[in-house]
Amino acid sequence: xxxxxxxxxxxxxxxxxxxxxxxxxxxxxxxxxxxxxxxxxxxxxxxxxxxxxxxxxxxxxxxxxxxxxxxxxxxxxxxxxxxxxxxxxxxxxxxxxxxxxxxxxxxxxxxxxxxxxxxxxxxxxxxxxxxxxxxxxxxxxxxxxxxxxxxxxxxxxxxxxxxxxxxxxxxxxxxxxxxxxxxxxxxxxxxxxxxxxxxxxxxxxxxxxxxxxxxxxxxxxxxxxxxxxxxxxxxxxxxxxxxxxxxxxxxxxxxxxxxxxxxxxxxxxxxxxxxxxxxxxxxxxxxxxxxxxxxxxxxxxxxxxxxxxxxxxxxxxxxxxxxxxxxxxxxxxxxxxxxxxxxxxxxxxxxxxxxxxxxxxxxxxxxxxxxxxxxxxxxxxxxxxxxxxxxxxxxxxxxxxxxxxxxxxxxxxxxxxxxxxxxxxxxxxxxxxxxxxxxxxxxxxxxxxxxxxxxxxxxxxxxxxxxxxxxxxxxxxxxxxxxxxxxxxxxxxxxxxxxxxxxxxxxxxxxxxxxxxxxxxxxxxxxxxxxxxxxxxxxxxxxxxxxxxxxxxxxxxxxxxxxxxxxxxxxxxxxxxxxxxxxxxxxxxxxxxxxxxxxxxxxxxxxxxxxxxxxxxxxxxxxxxxxxxxxxxxxxxxxxxxxxxxxxxxxxxxxxxxxxxxxxxxxxxxxxxxxxxxxxxxxxxxxxxxxxxxxxxxxxxxxxxxxxxxxxxxxxxxxxxxxxx
Numbered sequence: 001x002x003x004x005x006x007x008x009x010x011x012x013x014x015x016x017x018x019x020x021x022x023x024x025x026x027x028x029x030x031x032x033x034x035x036x037x038x039x040x041x042x043x044x045x046x047x048x049x050x051x052x053x054x055x056x057x058x059x060x061x062x063x064x065x066x067x068x069x070x071x072x073x074x075x076x077x078x079x080x081x082x083x084x085x086x087x088x089x090x091x092x093x094x095x096x097x098x099x100x101x102x103x104x105x106x107x108x109x110x111x112x113x114x115x116x117x118x119x120x121x122x123x124x125x126x127x128x129x130x131x132x133x134x135x136x137x138x139x140x141x142x143x144x145x146x147x148x149x150x151x152x153x154x155x156x157x158x159x160x161x162x163x164x165x166x167x168x169x170x171x172x173x174x175x176x177x178x179x180x181x182x183x184x185x186x187x188x189x190x191x192x193x194x195x196x197x198x199x200x201x202x203x204x205x206x207x208x209x210x211x212x213x214x215x216x217x218x219x220x221x222x223x224x225x226x227x228x229x230x231x232x233x234x235x236x237x238x239x240x241x242x243x244x245x246x247x248x249x250x251x252x253x254x255x256x257x258x259x260x261x262x263x264x265x266x267x268x269x270x271x272x273x274x275x276x277x278x279x280x281x282x283x284x285x286x287x288x289x290x291x292x293x294x295x296x297x298x299x300x301x302x303x304x305x306x307x308x309x310x311x312x313x314x315x316x317x318x319x320x321x322x323x324x325x326x327x328x329x330x331x332x333x334x335x336x337x338x339x340x341x342x343x344x345x346x347x348x349x350x351x352x353x354x355x356x357x358x359x360x361x362x363x364x365x366x367x368x369x370x371x372x373x374x375x376x377x378x379x380x381x382x383x384x385x386x387x388x389x390x391x392x393x394x395x396x397x398x399x400x401x402x403x404x405x406x407x408x409x410x411x412x413x414x415x416x417x418x419x420x421x422x423x424x425x426x427x428x429x430x431x432x433x434x435x436x437x438x439x440x441x442x443x444x445x446x447x448x449x450x451x452x453x454x455x456x457x458x459x460x461x462x463x464x465x466x467x468x469x470x471x472x473x474x475x476x477x478x479x480x481x482x483x484x485x486x487x488x489x490x491x492x493x494x495x496x497x498x499x500x501x502x503x504x505x506x507x508x509x510x511x512x513x514x515x516x517x518x519x520x521x522x523x524x525x526x527x528x529x530x531x532x533x534x535x536x537x538x539x540x541x542x543x544x545x546x547x548x549x550x551x552x553x554x555x556x557x558x559x560x561x562x563x564x565x566x567x568x569x570x571x572x573x574x575x576x577x578x579x580x581x582x583x584x585x586x587x588x589x590x591x592x593x594x595x596x597x598x599x600x601x602x603x604x605x606x607x608x609x610x611x612x613x614x615x616x617x618x619x620x621x622x623x624x625x626x627x628x629x630x631x632x633x634x635x636x637x638x639x640x641x642x643x644x645x646x647x648x649x650x651x652x653x654x655x656x657x658x659x660x661x662x663x664x665x666x667x668x669x670x671x672x673x674x675x676x677x678x679x680x681x682x683x684x685x686x687x688x689x690x691x692x693x694x695x696x697x698x699x700x701x702x703x704x705x706x707x708x709x710x711x712x713x714x715x716x717x718x719x720x721x722x723x724x725x
Contacts, residue, residue, distance in 0.1 A: 049700075063670075065085070065088075071680070088126070100496075140452070145484045148474055175211075179199055184196060190474050245286030271303070321379075325457060326354075332346060339371045341364050342364065343361075343362045353456035369447050375407070382437070393427050393457050519577060523536050524537065593622065631690055633689050635688070646701065657709075
């Protein structure tokens with residue numbers, strides 16, 4: 001390598017090219033001690049930045065970067081910058097619950113396995129982000145685990161008179177053998193409603209020793225009738241149904257749908273449905289006997305509202321103008337829609353109201369109601385002035401508002417008005433009268449709420465809608481929800497930590513647990529995002545205790561387990577609350593190795609607060625990590641002054657970290673995202689410029705600020721300014 005030590009040649013060339021016509025400068029060799037070297041010429045900032053080494057060479061603690069998985073896997077320039085400059089990578093999204101867990105709760109490891117293989121080749125470590133957070137969860141799956149059990153009501157009118165049960169008088173019902181009591185009790189039914197309580201006596205030995213008879217039920221000869229009810233018992237029991245008015249009054253049946261016919265059915269403490277059909281009538285009525293006297297001392301409960309007898313062959317009085325109304329063909333023939341990037345599909349079998357199929361409408365973002373639509377075109381326009389009944393079953397992933405309209409070809413319409421939709425199946429029944437005779441379309445408007453809707457059994461008719469007995473909804477108890485969600489969290493943490501224990505050196509075990517005021521989040525929010533799921537809501541304050549214990553059980557002893565939160569430099573109350581929560585977690589027998597402070601800051605972030613935050617964090621004695629550092633400028637086109645100020649803020653933060661946090665507690669720093677390229681900011685800080693490389697992957701002044709902060713000095717002071725070639 002050859003260096004140019006003087007600029008004499010440069011001066012000579014300049015004179016020869018620009019010399020005055022009347023005056024020729026004579027060449028003179030100056031003494032060496034009077035020669036001007038390039039070290040005395042100021043270097044431009046851009047030249048200085050270009051001469052810096054890779055960032056990780058300037059520090060002994062771990063230097064990490066938050067990355068986007070697809071870019072790292074597929075963009076060589078991006079990957080090379082990451083590998084050359086950083087010790088550790090944190091995947092921003094792809095290792096989170098929503099990205100890896102499917103609708104059945106299965107974890108798709110393949111994308112991360114491929115990523116691990118590539119980082120292993122580069123010698124780069126992986127930081128796990130994140131195990132337990134309220135955002136970026138497969139909330140649909142988790143909510144499905146604790147969703148109420150919805151038992152569809154009867155498909156037609158109930159031929160069994162329940163009034164004697166509903167008023168407690170047993171009018172029309174016969175307590176032929178009451179055992180130790182047959183009564184109506186509140187709160188013991190399927191959904192906390194009424195139940196028939198039947199208690200077998202201590203001497204009970206025969207089926208008929210505890211018997212309740214129904215009123216006479218009118219029937220149509222030749223028609224088939226479906227009988228169904230839900231039953232449970234306080235201990236294992238046994239029962240049957242016998243009859244009056246059948247050719248075989250003591251039939252063996254497949255009572256519980258098990259595929260085998262028996263004299264009697266077994267009962268347990270869990271609700272189960274008894275469901276069968278009869279058609280061998282000998283008269284115009286028949287009656288049933290509930291025979292539960294087989295086993296002494298057993299108490300049985302039969303849900304009143306679920307007890308029904310339905311004529312399956314009754315003539316349908318409703319003429320439905322919707323041809324594809326129940327979606328049981330597994331398609332959306334006749335339906336179409338558009339708007340707001342919404343999607344429409346048929347559900348998986350079993351997700352419909354009646355355990356079949358449903359129409360699924362997904363609206364990704366909030367808009368006007370009419371900006372996402374799904375419609376059906378009638379064969380003939382509706383009649384003006386005729387009242388039509390509209391009914392359908394519906395539920396949503398999160399509370400939503402919809403409406404429907406009857407529309408003509410020019411989009412004039414009659415509207416239902418807003419309809420509130422909950423997260424469990426319910427039937428909507430409305431009447432509407434077309435104002436003109438050209439209404440030929442039925443339209444669902446669903447653009448207002450970002451959610452997924454399930455719709456089934458859509459009926460548009462000028463007759464009456466048969467609502468049957470309506471659905472029965474069984475809510476899980478709080479204890480049951482806690483058990484189910486606890487198992488889901490254990491599975492997720494165990495599988496993730498165990499699988500990547502050799503590659504992941506540290507984990508954000510619990511992310512963002514605190515409110516801004518310093519209290520613990522409780523999950524009671526009015527408008528959660530579609531991918532929000534608050535583990536704390538079901539597992540309580542100790543959810544983090546369990547999470548840290550599980551992670552420690554399956555991690556390597558050297559792995560560092562963090563709790564992580566944001567705005568700790570902005571709110572001392574939040575910081576104090578987080579530290580207090582860490583102390584609580586450890587008081588319950590878990591260990592928190594480190595505290596992460598995200599530090600998404602701006603130029604106006606208080607430097608005094610930053611110092612105070614580091615002082616408080618250092619005082620905990622925990623490992624401390626700056627986990628998601630970026631400095632926002634509020635623009636994608638910053639001025640040079642802003643870029644210089646950004647570099648200064650980066651350096652101030654890193655200087656403060658090194659000066660205040662003892663070296664033994666310094667886990668390291670993770671810069672959040674690589675560059676200002678829009679590909680990295682589709683979801684995080686769009687139209688911004690918060691990073692160390694610009695949109696073209698060129699180093700910014702912030703690169704120098706970070707390097708100097710890591711080194712603890714202005715590295716460029718050592719540059720001689722000599723040009724190398």
